[in-house]
Amino acid sequence: MQMTAESKDSAGVASQGGAKREIFLPPDRERLKEGGTPHVVAKNFSIFYGDFEAVKKVNADILSKYVTAIIGPSGCGKSTFLRAINRMNDLIPSCHTTGTLMFEGEDIYGKYTDEVLLRKRIGMVFQKPNPFPKSIFDNIAYGPRLHGVNDKKILAEIVEKSLRKAVLWDEVSDRLDRNALGLSGGQQQRLCVARALAVEPDILLLDEPTSALDPKATAKIEDLIEELRGSYTILIVTHNMQQASRVSDHTMFFYEGDLVEYAPTKHLFTNPRDQVTEDYITGRFS
Amino acid sequence: MTDTVSDSGKKPDAFVLSPEKLRRQRIAKFVGEGFLLAVASFVAIVVLFIFYFVAVDAIPFFQLRGFTEFFTSTGWYPADEPGEFGALAIIYGSGMVTVGSALIAVPLGISAAICLSDVLPFSVRQYAKPVIEMLAAIPSVAYGFFALVIFAPLLQNFGGPILMWAWWLIAGPFVLLAVIVAADLLASGKGDEARERVMRTAFTLLFGIIAVGFLYWVGKTLSAIQILSGTNALNVSIILSFMALPTIVSVSEDSLQAVGRELREGSYALGATRAETIVKTVLPAASSGILAAVILGIMRAIGETMVVWMASGNSSHIPDPWFNYLESIRTLTATIAGDMGEADQVTGSARYHVLFAMGLLLLVFSFVSNFISERIVVRQRKILAGE
């Protein structure tokens, strides 16, 4: 990958004087000094569907509490990479990985890793809003109940807190017992965010969360991401470059399975280092 | 990343398990999935058990009596001392009603399936499907009751006229169609349009008169027929065809639907009519699936017990002439059902075991035809998927 001088430097900063490692970091020293620590670290990480290498030897540090956008043309492996982080790819039988992907220093694909506990820490919101065909309350309470919270009062608190965080409380507080499928698409998607937040994850993965929504609902989701910035590590896959530039601190650009460029968003969009990146963000292909 | 490891390792909700816990979790998962697998395998075990237990009780018969008598003799006197166990007439009876019901159900079923998949608008189809499901849902004993109490007396009292009307209604339209087509084929290719038209009319009239005469003659012959017993192979064949129809229709329809739009559009675009499109393009593509449907339908007919037991007359002989559907017959299923009542008093006798031998015969037949139809469906799916 692009082992630029800058990135090597920043890796050095991140590891705080450790041994020389091939880690790829965004060269935004100012932010790092403010307390950025790597939260998810990919080392030579590849994902295969059968023999097909969908993501090729990615090296990257994803920083804690920042919003990182993943962009690229369809089929470039961006969603695959995102879904690898909380092991949703396990659902696909032919899918396997090589290299390492670390979360808080532990190998996500390690022998002793429990993907269920992992997913509790790494929440996910999907492309299409996918509330369960249950009440709004039960949708939010689903996660906490899974993890052993059964007290009605505590559940009610969690539900309110999560809905407030997702900026949905005011709209639904009077009809928590209604079926969640009755909400509008945008509300459903915010409900899904609230549902993910209710299990108090450290990382929130958003897989094209606005692609099925109208512009108004999209704006609300983007506001919501703004609201959550700083509290969670957020990764958002999007095919909408304006969205990436609006909401993210860092941006990764994938092309045909390669992580072509990874930089602070304003750098990547104003001054891309790679020709392919430039072609993509200027709309020569999509 | 040693630094972050030490940080996160102390977190209360670490996602990494201790080896001990992992082992316990693995065992739990293994036990759980093992249980599910055991339940899922239950069906396979049952199939093996069915084969085993039917075969175990069937083999003593062949040890006692050998194969020749069972498959070649028509003498069925199991209660005599010594008994005779020739099942040829019974096997023939099973085959006869199966063929008879297939002759009715297959053309009817396939044209109904075509109609459902290609002709009827969706709104009508919605009402046609429940009709088919209802036909399939009616219990066999109700069909048997209908055949015995309502249909058999009708056949016995009005057999001739019923046959004549059926002949006119079914054969009439087809014969007329054949007349038109034949006249057209003979007249075309003469070049001169006016001459062609005259010739066509002449041929149509000529063939028409011959055809009506033919129809009338056969109808009159049929109406003179006296049916001695309403419980006969014809009765059973008709009722069995009702029961085989739903299977044939629904499986054929699935197979017709599996033939994509593209194929149909390609044919229409070349100027084919709907009938030509279906007959020349869609049916050949769906033929294997339809064959599977026919096999499944036939299996229903041959395995059916109550209708044949109640309405076939249960007389163990090969009709004379061999295709005489107006005579009573006896089938394998009805023999098992009817004779077990007396035979299970004498467990261990040839009389008891011969019924299991018949069961085994049915079982083997159903297994083979099921296997064939499954292969056919798999192959069609592969061909349509372009593999």
Next chain:
Amino acid sequence: MDLGTRKILDRSFTAVGITSIVLMALALLIVVVPIVRGGLGALYFTGTVEHRKIQYEEFGEGDGRRLTREIEETEKARAPVYRFLGEFEAEMESMDPVKKRELASKYGKVKRVLAHMLGPLPGEPEPILLRFQYGRTRWEQVEESLHDLLFVTKWDYSNPEEMAKEYFVPRIDEFRGTALAGLFPYVENNIESMMLPRPTFYWGFITNKSLDAHIFGGIWAEIQGTFFLAVGAMLFAFPLGVIAAIYFTEYAKDNFFTSMLRSANSTLAGVPSIVFGLFGLAFFINTVKVSESKSVLAGSLTLAIMVLPTIIRAAEEAILAVPITYKEASLGLGSTKWRTIMTVILPAALPGIITGGIISLGRAAGETAPIIFTAAVSVGATIGLADVFSSPTPALSWNIYNLASEHEAANEIRHVQYGMVLSLISIVLLLNLSAILLRARISKKLKG
């Protein structure tokens, strides 16, 4: 070919298709309509005083005082009949032996018909069988008896080419000039006051037990037996089927073993129903000995095996129809696979699974062949719930066969047979109808 001919062929092709659909609908109507008509006749008919007598004396149903009045009334109307008989018997004593012998047998026939119609004649010993203790309960049966009384059936063999023809001769001709001659016109003119026919709604047909092998009474024992057998079968098959479907859809790997299991499933679906009966006899009763001989338990187990493939297929389809997004959402929240299945996938698939269950329940209720050797008896009382492990039971499907084909008075109890067939068809079709409606609601819901 001429374009006109091609068009005609095309239209006739369409016509053939539509005709075949219409024929199928007609077939359904032709089978169902007479059964419904006949079956309703078991519930609603013109009942005679004898019907009301049975209901009162055997089941304690009806208005006792009114019945007493009615009986008095009919006895008054019947008294002349018995007087005619008495006078004729006295007359016979004084006849010459040849004529006496000749008339005696003819008179015996008259007495038999009368006893059949009115119940036991006075002065005769009380019959043992219930069927001879009462007269005819339904008006159309009375009319039949009346015809038998008034006419002698003869056969015309004059034309050897054709089958013999039936014709009737007035019976009164045999007794012209005797005291009995007055009997025939009297009975013909007073039959209504002798039997008091009245439109009757006999709800007890469903809830009463049968009396004297279904000559009188209702079919409760059969309905209950069918219920026990079908529900028992579902108790075994439904959980097994759903669990197997979960395995096939969520856990099974795509390998040879799995495809073999699937083949086994479709093989089982194709096994003829009578072979299930043989297997049930050979395995459950003769080998495992779940019961001494036939029992509800053995029948339920046999039926369970039979409906298992249907349940598995329906449950598999229902589970596969659950959108994968539900599963993703649940797993994404840190749910285990098993909890995802239990809390998200199964609830969403439940209506579809239940649809399959309902259809299977209907099939189990309607099947006859598997229970012939394992559970069904021709004549039997209602059994208690505790007896299901050891006793056989009457069941609608089997008793329809039995009454229609093997009962000694099959022709006289057609109404009972029709009533049973209608009950069975109603149960099965109602179950299927509810399944169809349920499915329509599901597809509406999925569309939004």
